Amino acid sequence: MFKEFINSLQNYKSIGVFSHVRPDGDCIGSQVALCRWLEANGWTAHAFNDDDVPPNMTWLAEFYPIEKPDEEKVRSLDALIMVDGNMPSRFGVIGNLNNSLALPMFMIDHHPDPEDVFIEAVSVPEASSTCELIYRLYEESGIGLIDEVTAKALYTGIITDTGSLHFDSVTPETVEIVADLLRRGDFKPNEVIEKIYSNRTINQYKLLSRALGTIEMFLDNQVAVMHVTQQMLHETGTSNVDTDGFVSYPLSITGVKVAILFKDLKDEGIKMSLRSRSAVDVNVWARKLGGGGHKKAAGAWHEGPLQKAIRDTIEFGKKLIEKSETPAES
Amino acid sequence: MFKEFINSLQNYKSIGVFSHVRPDGDCIGSQVALCRWLEANGWTAHAFNDDDVPPNMTWLAEFYPIEKPDEEKVRSLDALIMVDGNMPSRFGVIGNLNNSLALPMFMIDHHPDPEDVFIEAVSVPEASSTCELIYRLYEESGIGLIDEVTAKALYTGIITDTGSLHFDSVTPETVEIVADLLRRGDFKPNEVIEKIYSNRTINQYKLLSRALGTIEMFLDNQVAVMHVTQQMLHETGTSNVDTDGFVSYPLSITGVKVAILFKDLKDEGIKMSLRSRSAVDVNVWARKLGGGGHKKAAGAWHEGPLQKAIRDTIEFGKKLIEKSETPAES
Numbered sequence: 001m002f003k004e005f006i007n008s009l010q011n012y013k014s015i016g017v018f019s020h021v022r023p024d025g026d027c028i029g030s031q032v033a034l035c036r037w038l039e040a041n042g043w044t045a046h047a048f049n050d051d052d053v054p055p056n057m058t059w060l061a062e063f064y065p066i067e068k069p070d071e072e073k074v075r076s077l078d079a080l081i082m083v084d085g086n087m088p089s090r091f092g093v094i095g096n097l098n099n100s101l102a103l104p105m106f107m108i109d110h111h112p113d114p115e116d117v118f119i120e121a122v123s124v125p126e127a128s129s130t131c132e133l134i135y136r137l138y139e140e141s142g143i144g145l146i147d148e149v150t151a152k153a154l155y156t157g158i159i160t161d162t163g164s165l166h167f168d169s170v171t172p173e174t175v176e177i178v179a180d181l182l183r184r185g186d187f188k189p190n191e192v193i194e195k196i197y198s199n200r201t202i203n204q205y206k207l208l209s210r211a212l213g214t215i216e217m218f219l220d221n222q223v224a225v226m227h228v229t230q231q232m233l234h235e236t237g238t239s240n241v242d243t244d245g246f247v248s249y250p251l252s253i254t255g256v257k258v259a260i261l262f263k264d265l266k267d268e269g270i271k272m273s274l275r276s277r278s279a280v281d282v283n284v285w286a287r288k289l290g291g292g293g294h295k296k297a298a299g300a301w302h303e304g305p306l307q308k309a310i311r312d313t314i315e316f317g318k319k320l321i322e323k324s325e326t327p328a329e330s
Numbered sequence: 331m332f333k334e335f336i337n338s339l340q341n342y343k344s345i346g347v348f349s350h351v352r353p354d355g356d357c358i359g360s361q362v363a364l365c366r367w368l369e370a371n372g373w374t375a376h377a378f379n380d381d382d383v384p385p386n387m388t389w390l391a392e393f394y395p396i397e398k399p400d401e402e403k404v405r406s407l408d409a410l411i412m413v414d415g416n417m418p419s420r421f422g423v424i425g426n427l428n429n430s431l432a433l434p435m436f437m438i439d440h441h442p443d444p445e446d447v448f449i450e451a452v453s454v455p456e457a458s459s460t461c462e463l464i465y466r467l468y469e470e471s472g473i474g475l476i477d478e479v480t481a482k483a484l485y486t487g488i489i490t491d492t493g494s495l496h497f498d499s500v501t502p503e504t505v506e507i508v509a510d511l512l513r514r515g516d517f518k519p520n521e522v523i524e525k526i527y528s529n530r531t532i533n534q535y536k537l538l539s540r541a542l543g544t545i546e547m548f549l550d551n552q553v554a555v556m557h558v559t560q561q562m563l564h565e566t567g568t569s570n571v572d573t574d575g576f577v578s579y580p581l582s583i584t585g586v587k588v589a590i591l592f593k594d595l596k597d598e599g600i601k602m603s604l605r606s607r608s609a610v611d612v613n614v615w616a617r618k619l620g621g622g623g624h625k626k627a628a629g630a631w632h633e634g635p636l637q638k639a640i641r642d643t644i645e646f647g648k649k650l651i652e653k654s655e656t657p658a659e660s
Contacts, residue, residue, distance in 0.1 A: 165494065165508075166523040168519070168520045168521075171512070172513040175505060175506075175508050176509045179502045179509060182500075182502045188498040190496055190497055197582055198583075199582075200582045200583050202547075205542045206542070206543070209538075209542040212542075213539050252524075252527055252529075252530045253528075253531065254529045277524060
C-alpha cells in the first residue's frame with residue numbers, strides 16, 4: 001500500500017505533516033504517529049495546524065509538538081504530507097502558501113473524492129480512519145517501532161473516528177489493529193478513553209441539557225434537528241467546541257435516518273454537522289450546501305439566520321430522503 | 331477452564347439457564363449463546379428470567395425465548411446454570427424455588443465473591459463480561475458453532491458490559507474476541523449497536539435534559555451525584571428503565587472519582603447506581619449500604635427520602651474517598 005509512497009518520499013529530507021483545520025483525534029493521532037515514524041526512519045519532521053489542538057487531545061500533542069505554520073518554517077521544508085483530508089483548501093495557511101511555494105505534496109487519507117494534486121496519495125475511503133492507514137504504514141515498514149506513545153496516538157484516531165468502533169467502516173481487521181495497539185502499547189483502554197472523553201465540565205452538561213430541549217423532527221420523523229445558539233453558549237459559559245458529539249443524540253432516536261446539528265455562531269454563520277445511519281449519503285447532502293465529508297458524516301456552512309438555515313437544509317435533503325428506500329438501520 | 335464444568339453437566343439432560351433479575355445485555359447475550367451451545371451439544375435448554383427483556387434486547391430474545399419461570403417448568407429441569415451473577419438471591423423466583431427443589435446449580439460469572447453453593451462454577455472476576463466467558467466455552471468446545479446469531483449475542487454482552495470496550499476490564503484478548511465475532515458472524519458493528527443504542531425517544535432526552543440539571547458535586551469535587559425522581563419520569567412520559575446509562579454523564583466530569591445516580595422510585599425506595607473511575611472500590615461502598623457489584627460498578631437501595639439517601643451515601647463513602655490516594659484516572 002505504501003511502497004511507492006515511501007520510495008518517492010526518499011527524495012526529500014525535511015517533511016511537514018499537516019492535518020485539516022479544526023483538527024480532531026484522527027488528525028492529531030495521525031500527525032503524532034506519522035512524525036514519529038518519519039523521525040525513526042531518518043527524516044526530519046514537523047507537524048503543523050492552523051488551529052489549536054482540542055483540549056482533550058493536548059496530552060497527545062505533548063508527545064509531539066503541533067506547531068502553527070509560518071512562512072519561514074514552511075520554506076525550510078522539502079515536501080508536505082497531508083493527513084486526514086484530501087483537498088489543500090482544507091489545510092488552511094499551508095494550502096494557500098503552497099500555491100506559490102509549490103512544494104511536492106503527499107497525502108494519506110480516508111475521505112472520498114481526493115483532489116488530483118498529490119505526487120503520491122494513499123487514499124482509502126473505506127478505511128475506518130487515517131490512523132488505521134498509518135498503522136498499515138508501520139505494518140509495512142517497522143511494526144516493531146510501535147511503542148506506547150505511537151500505540152496511544154493511533155488508538156485515539158481509530159476510536160474517535162469510529163465512534164468507539166461502532167461505525168460500519170469498522171472491519172474485523174480494524175478491531176484486530178486495536179487489539180494489537182493495546183498489546184504493543186501495554187495500556188488499558190480507559191487510560192486513553194478517559195483523557196478523550198472524561199474531561200467534561202458541569203457547564204458542558206448545562207449546554208447539553210439546553211440543546212436536548214431543541215430537538216425537532218422533520219420529513220416524517222426521518223430527520224432529527226438539534227440546535228445550539230451563541231446565547232446558549234454564553235449563558236452556560238461554554239464555547240463552540242463544547243458541542244462536540246452532540247449530534248449523536250438526535251441520531252439515536254428510533255427511526256431517524258439523518259441527524260443535523262446547527263450551531264449559530266453569529267458572525268461566522270451557521271455551522272452544520274450532518275450524520276447518517278441509513279443509505280442517505282450526507283456527503284452528497286453537504287455538497288449541495290457547499291460542504292462535504294463522508295457518506296455517514298459531513299459538514300457545511302450556511303450564512304443564516306438559523307431558521308432559514310434549517311429550512312434550506314431540509315429542503316435540499318428532501319429528495320435524498322425520499323429517494324432512500326431502505327429503512328433506518330434499527 | 332470449562333473441562334470439569336462440561337464433564338459434570340453431562341450427568342443432566344434438561345438444563346435451565348437463569349440470569350439475574352432486571353437483566354442487561356450481558357445476561358440476555360449469555361443466555362441466548364449458552365442455550366444455543368447446550369442445544370447444539372444435545373442438551374435440552376430453557377432460558378428464564380423473572381423480569382421482561384429490556385426493549386433494546388428483545389431482538390436478541392427472538393433468537394431464543396426468555397421465559398418466565400413457573401414452578402411446573404422449573405420442576406421439569408435436571409439442573410440450573412446461573413449466568414452473570416453468583417448469588418442465588420439475585421435470581422428471583424428460581425433462587426427461592428430451589429431452596430426446596432434442591433436442583434444442582436452451576437454458575438458462569440464474572441462478579442467478585444461468589445457464594446459457595448454451586449457444584450461447578452466458572453468464576454472469573456477479571457473477565458470483561460460473562461459473554462467473554464461463554465465465548466471461551468465455545469472456544470474450548472465448538473468454536474465452529476458460532477454463527478451470526480451467537481456472534482451477535484456474545485458481541486452484545488461484551489460491548490454493553492465494557493462500555494463499548496472502554497473499561498479497564500478489557501484486554502487485548504477481549505478485543506480479539508470481538509474481531510473474531512465480527513468475522514464469524516459476518517456483520518457490521520452498527521447493525522447491532524443501533525439495535526442496542528439507537529432506539530431512543532425524544533421523551534428519554536427530555537428526561538436526560540432534566541437529570542443533567544441535577545448534578546451536584548461532593549467531597550471536594552471527587553464525587554458527582556445525579557438524581558431522577560418519579561415526578562421527572564411522570565412529566566416526561568418515561569420510566570425507570572429510561573435512565574439506563576445516565577450515570578456515565580456525571581462520571582465523565584474532570585476529576586470525578588465516583589459518580590452516583592439516585593433514582594427515587596417512591597414505594598420501592600431509592601435505587602443507587604455507583605460507578606468508579608479510580609481506585610475507589612464501589613463494590614465495598616455499595617456493600618456498606620446493603621448492595622454490591624463490581625469494583626467499578628455497583629448498586630444499592632435506600633429507604634429514602636432522597637436527600638437522606640444522598641447524605642447517608644456520601645457519609646458512608648467519605649472514608650473510602652479519603653483513603654484513595656491515587657488521583658482520578660484523567
